[in-house]
Amino acid sequence: MPHAQLTLISHPLCPFVQRAAIVLLEKHVPFERINVDLSAKPDWFLALSPMGKVPLLKVELQDRADTILFESTAICEYLNETKGSISLYSDDALARAQQRAWVEFGVAVLADAWQFLNAQDLAIAGIKRAALRYKLHQLEGKLDQEPYFSGSAFSMVDAVFAPVFRYFDLLSPVVSHPIFNDLPRVSAWRSSLADRPSVMSAVEDDYASRLQQHLVNQQALLSGSIRNDLVAGLSR
Structure with missing residues (x-):
């Protein structure tokens, strides 16, 4: 996979954000983290999040439009499949x-x-x-x-x-x-x-x-x- 710049859009208390952050850290992937006030969701966030929830993962690749992933399971599966040589799932x-x-x-x-x-x-x-x-x-x-x-x-x-x-x-x-x-x-x-x-x-x-x-x-x-x-x- 080509190098991707990753931004985790999060909330400080969200356990689903923590799940994504743990996977990023386990994979030793650099990423930026931006917290959102979910009690006063900004317009830019609502435009990106179909469900108005965190986490979101912004994936920036060269020669390709930026992609927003939502839902922690989808984010973690993407990271597991594309980052690092060791999977967080069994080979069996x-x-x-x-x-x-x-x-x-x-x-x-x-x-x-x-x-x-x-x-x-x-x-x-x-x-x-x-x-x-x-x-x-x-x-x-x-x-x-x-x-x-x-x-x-x-x-x-x-x-x-x-x-x-x-x-x-x-x-x-x-x-x-x-x-x-x-x-x-x-x-x-x-x-x-x-x-x-x-x-x-x-x-x-x-x-x-x-x-x-x-x-x-x-x-x-x-x-x-x-x-x-x-x-x-x-x-x-």
């Missing part, structure tokens, strides 16, 4: 299909986690917490290798789940521990992802404080549960 067709299925499962886990974080009453929080725990138990039964989902090789499944687990790394242990209690394999996987350089670099330094402010604005029950050391910008 059956294992590759299984990985893609678990990628979709990760979207459902993300939905439960996000709704739990943003819950404004105890009933909804309890329902979403239970749904999340159920899915994590399903993952616990699947995981039989380490440190990553498919063993020693970091995969697209890892890129999908890392932004989900990040939420719980930021929450007080009083909140996060009961969710991961008795799930040693998921907990070990979560820890390995938290230490991955691409995962750490996929968000900006003020991510914790931004998430806290978002929860405050949403009047979420967990608005006061973000760890103070991380909000203050201290290292883990």
